[in-house]
Amino acid sequence: MLKKILISRVRIRILEKYLLNPHSSFHVRGLVRELNEEINAVRRELINLEEAGILKSKKDKNMVVYTLDNRSPYISNLRTLFFKDSKLGQKILARVKDMEGLKALVVTESFLNGKNKSEADIDMLFLGDCKVREVKDVISELEKDLDKELRATSMKQEDFEFAKKKKDPVITNLLSQDLIQVYGELNDLL
Numbered sequence: 001m002l003k004k005i006l007i008s009r010v011r012i013r014i015l016e017k018y019l020l021n022p023h024s025s026f027h028v029r030g031l032v033r034e035l036n037e038e039i040n041a042v043r044r045e046l047i048n049l050e051e052a053g054i055l056k057s058k059k060d061k062n063m064v065v066y067t068l069d070n071r072s073p074y075i076s077n078l079r080t081l082f083f084k085d086s087k088l089g090q091k092i093l094a095r096v097k098d099m100e101g102l103k104a105l106v107v108t109e110s111f112l113n114g115k116n117k118s119e120a121d122i123d124m125l126f127l128g129d130c131k132v133r134e135v136k137d138v139i140s141e142l143e144k145d146l147d148k149e150l151r152a153t154s155m156k157q158e159d160f161e162f163a164k165k166k167k168d169p170v171i172t173n174l175l176s177q178d179l180i181q182v183y184g185e186l187n188d189l190l
Contacts, residue, residue, distance in 0.1 A: 103128030104184030109177040120173040126154035
């Protein structure tokens with residue numbers, strides 16, 4: 001889908017690299033090697049993305065290094081868009097699109113980078129009146145696909161609101177992370 005919206009294949013590949021690795025920095029030649037693209041095309045797209053406010057650059061010795069500009073108001077939406085278009089995002093969407101009662105599904109920064117910083121970290125939250133059996137089945141299928149155990153929880157909207165008010169550590173931790181809304185509306189969480 002993104003190939004139909006964005007006209008530059010190189011720009012799409014660069015955005016994907018940064019948005020799915022949001023805390024990484026890359027220099028021009030490193031991206032050229034990783035993406036196997038022409039140096040002039042990579043350099044031009046990095047400059048375009050910096051001018052658009054998506055990336056920022058800094059000098060590091062004799063190289064220019066680019067990182068995501070997390071102050072950009074577009075980053076969250078772009079990350080969601082690129083995640084949904086990724087193979088993993090497509091797998092998750094295919095598994096949950098017909099779930100009865102699902103209002104929203106989010107994945108967390110912990111899930112994206114594969115690192116849990118605390119015991120309160122969860123990978124995904126299913127929000128709505130979902131059947132427990134369906135949620136378990138989806139999680140089991142995803143665990144098989146990913147070959148790793150997932151930390152997931154399912155809550156009704158009113159239980160979620162109550163947990164937020166009581167400052168439940170799991171929910172507080174969830175809301176402190178960068179979230180990717182895979183299904184439904186993220187404002188259901190806020």
